Amino acid sequence: MFDFLEGYDVLGAFWTTVQLALLSAVGSLVWGTALAAMRVGPVPLMRGFGTAYVNIVRNIPLTVIILFTSLGLNQTLGIGLGSDDFKTVNFRLAVLGLTVYTSAFVCEAIRSGINTVPVGQAEAARAIGLSFTQVLNLVVLPQAFRAAVGPLTNVLIALTKNTTVAAAIGVAEAAYVMKEMVENEAQLLLISAVVAFGFCCLTLPTGLILGWVGKKVAVKR
Amino acid sequence: MSAVLYDAQGPRAKRRNVLYTVVFLVALAALVWWVYQALDDKDQLAWEKWKPFFSGTEAYSTYIWPGLRNTLEAAAAAMVIALPLGAVLGIARLSDHAWVRVPASVLVEFFRAIPVLVLMIFGLALYAEYTGVGSDDRPLYAVVTGLVLYNASVLAEIARAGILSLPKGQSEAAMAIGLRKGQVMRLILLPQAVTAMLPAIVSQLVVIVKDTALGGAVLTFSELLASANTMSGYYGANTIASFTVVAAIYVAINFSLTSFASWLERRLRRRRKSTGAVVPPSAVTDIAGTAATGAGSGV
Numbered sequence: 001m002f003d004f005l006e007g008y009d010v011l012g013a014f015w016t017t018v019q020l021a022l023l024s025a026v027g028s029l030v031w032g033t034a035l036a037a038m039r040v041g042p043v044p045l046m047r048g049f050g051t052a053y054v055n056i057v058r059n060i061p062l063t064v065i066i067l068f069t070s071l072g073l074n075q076t077l078g079i080g081l082g083s084d085d086f087k088t089v090n091f092r093l094a095v096l097g098l099t100v101y102t103s104a105f106v107c108e109a110i111r112s113g114i115n116t117v118p119v120g121q122a123e124a125a126r127a128i129g130l131s132f133t134q135v136l137n138l139v140v141l142p143q144a145f146r147a148a149v150g151p152l153t154n155v156l157i158a159l160t161k162n163t164t165v166a167a168a169i170g171v172a173e174a175a176y177v178m179k180e181m182v183e184n185e186a187q188l189l190l191i192s193a194v195v196a197f198g199f200c201c202l203t204l205p206t207g208l209i210l211g212w213v214g215k216k217v218a219v220k221r
Numbered sequence: 222m223s224a225v226l227y228d229a230q231g232p233r234a235k236r237r238n239v240l241y242t243v244v245f246l247v248a249l250a251a252l253v254w255w256v257y258q259a260l261d262d263k264d265q266l267a268w269e270k271w272k273p274f275f276s277g278t279e280a281y282s283t284y285i286w287p288g289l290r291n292t293l294e295a296a297a298a299a300m301v302i303a304l305p306l307g308a309v310l311g312i313a314r315l316s317d318h319a320w321v322r323v324p325a326s327v328l329v330e331f332f333r334a335i336p337v338l339v340l341m342i343f344g345l346a347l348y349a350e351y352t353g354v355g356s357d358d359r360p361l362y363a364v365v366t367g368l369v370l371y372n373a374s375v376l377a378e379i380a381r382a383g384i385l386s387l388p389k390g391q392s393e394a395a396m397a398i399g400l401r402k403g404q405v406m407r408l409i410l411l412p413q414a415v416t417a418m419l420p421a422i423v424s425q426l427v428v429i430v431k432d433t434a435l436g437g438a439v440l441t442f443s444e445l446l447a448s449a450n451t452m453s454g455y456y457g458a459n460t461i462a463s464f465t466v467v468a469a470i471y472v473a474i475n476f477s478l479t480s481f482a483s484w485l486e487r488r489l490r491r492r493r494k495s496t497g498a499v500v501p502p503s504a505v506t507d508i509a510g511t512a513a514t515g516a517g518s519g520v
Binding site: 072204 | 225226227228230234238241242245246249259260262263265330331334335336337338339342343345346347350427430431432433434435437438439446449450453458460461464467468471472475476479503
């Protein structure tokens, strides 16, 4: 019944999905946090930049961004991200596109976390003479991250599902292999069930585990 | 919160901020200069590449408007079909009967756990194998099918969040005057929940508009993004120009939808007549994740 799986590397495809998700998650967590710090900071230019970045990037479809990394950055401007191999280049471009897009949502998730920290915390921190970076690093962000675990989990799950967009530039992840399979094999329902099951295995436990972590680390007030 | 993170600025802080501003400006300028060089190097700034968008209407009438129309059509169709489905699923999840509640929950959780592109690919193959839908219409059908399956489950969660956001006194008072469960839902809860849900529904529309682009990139659906591709082929490889224009159109549409949603939210919160219950636009990104973390996380 499952002999259609033989010609295709379904497990490898899901491994690519996981790699895409993890690498972009790390990248967008770093860049998204930097954006959030800019957006709440005292320098008006950085605030403006952060706001503009978030408002522009989250309103462009991810598909446009990913396709642009391939057609625009790579094929038109010749940016290869340090590789000549077609597959490696496209994989790295997909990670770049996913990071650029997801960091806008990470920024908003962290900002919502910052908003849950009581005003008194920052006021007390300022009262003992801490500077803005100290207030942020020592007092506000540690609490904000703990409150942001929930929203960040949702961003991570959305990111995992969004990795399928990399199929548009030929990265052999789950949706790409699924498309190949349904075009060549006759078992549509079975193929779809396998792929759907794979994604359920990735997204549902992530939500459950991180949901538990989020409750565990939440600041009790 | 962000206003209390730093003190009112004294002379030293002001000097420091000016320094940061200058450093940031230099970094930004360097980036812009680098992009400019890269574009100029590959001759992407030549007037011929940008001309179609600034003189004459051919590029718009031949490529952009038809593409945009398909995008909006698919998005509107998906929204119109998904709304009632989502409402039914959302109410079913709140049912007192386990045999209604559990299947509805499983459906909603399942379709939210799966990427919309997978649903679209499934839809395309489904229509090709089992129905008589012509091959020209199939991409549209597949895109709408994928969007409906996914968004009905997201809208179900929005509907549920909307109903749960109402103060408990509403249903208690309704039951106290002797209304039955169905009447409480139909006459008391739903009318108020619909208003509370409006901001979230409008922001979900943004998600739908963005997701239609998947159809253009993977399913040969001729929407706005696909028109960027054909344009850059026709106008001598002006990829950068075409993508910039198309992205700007997406930003214009979605930004106005987002702004409209937050305006609605502010207005609903201010209104004295209602209970002030509202599902904020930010709930959409939270709900789109998974219910495993609790649908109420952002609500």
